[in-house]
Amino acid sequence: MNDHELNALQHVAADEVLFHPGTWGGPAGYRWRGPDGTEAGLVPQPETDVLERLANLGLVTPERRLGPLERPVHLTKAGAAALAPLSAAA
Template sequence: MTDHELRLLRHAACGELLFHRGSWGGPSGYRWRGPDGIEAGRVPPWDETALDRLAEHRLIAIESRRGPLDRRVHITGAGVAALVATARAA
């Protein structure tokens, strides 16, 4: 895992990411979650690519639910294990 991916995994672990499906306006993709819990800006394209890789490796997961709201991005058990392993190696 790259340092860039590790940084984004930490953001997911802290609850700082949302995913917008694009079904109710605007393009789909990752967004930053503000302190009030709502969208606080779009994640840059290079970060979106890295987040897609983390999702493909099942280190993060996008909340499943019906409706137009943004979905939270959660760290998975495998993601937690990866964070712990990198912390031990440091």
């Protein structure tokens, strides 16, 4: 796992990432979560690519639910395990 992937896992673990499904307007994709819990801007494409790679590896997953609103992105058990050595070192 490289530094970009670990950094993305840390952002997800800190509850800083949302996923917009693209319904009801706006493109689908990852968004930053603001301090009030609402969308605070688009995640840049390089970081989006890393988040997509982590999702494909089963390390992060957007919350599954119906509706047009942004969904929190969560670590999976595998994602938490991948982040654990970094957390232990801190």
